[in-house]
Amino acid sequence: MEGAGLPGKDRMIRVTRKVEFSAAHFYHNPNFSADENRRVFGKCNNPHGHGHNYVLEVTIAGEPDPTTGMVLDLKELKDILETEVMERMDHRHLNYEVPELTGQIPTCENIAAVIWKLLEPKIKSGKLDRVRLYESPELFVDVNAGNGARA
Numbered sequence: 001m002e003g004a005g006l007p008g009k010d011r012m013i014r015v016t017r018k019v020e021f022s023a024a025h026f027y028h029n030p031n032f033s034a035d036e037n038r039r040v041f042g043k044c045n046n047p048h049g050h051g052h053n054y055v056l057e058v059t060i061a062g063e064p065d066p067t068t069g070m071v072l073d074l075k076e077l078k079d080i081l082e083t084e085v086m087e088r089m090d091h092r093h094l095n096y097e098v099p100e101l102t103g104q105i106p107t108c109e110n111i112a113a114v115i116w117k118l119l120e121p122k123i124k125s126g127k128l129d130r131v132r133l134y135e136s137p138e139l140f141v142d143v144n145a146g147n148g149a150r151a
């Protein structure tokens with residue numbers, strides 16, 4: 001059974017779980033003038049904000065435990081995503097309600113980086129390999145292991 005059928009020495013398997021959350025944001029840099037903010041961020045600068053239905057894919061890499069056949073306990077991963085992401089961000093205004101984003105423009109890039117930092121220490125079995133955050137079906141951001149995401 002020793003890695004039978006899997007390629008070479010690399011028996012790493014990647015497991016992905018997907019969750020969706022809705023949140024509001026707007027883009028504003030306090031160091032820019034009002035004109036610069038409008039020019040750089042366009043309609044995303046509207047201080048009343050707008051919403052997105054974000055789709056988050058979290059990938060864990062590891063070797064399946066021979067006794068369970070699993071890289072990690074998927075129920076545990078679900079609970080981690082619930083606590084670290086859903087409770088923090090779902091139906092929130094990202095400019096005001098998520099302390100980890102304080103002082104940052106809540107772009108898809110910055111949100112994905114915050115999610116990486118929140119999840120990485122919680123993954124005890126396997127390693128966080130990728131955080132992919134869709135802001136819309138046409139736009140997503142990846143944070144990968146080795147991207148310098150580990151702060």
Ligand code: NI
Binds near residue numbers: 025051052
């Ligand atoms: Ni937006």
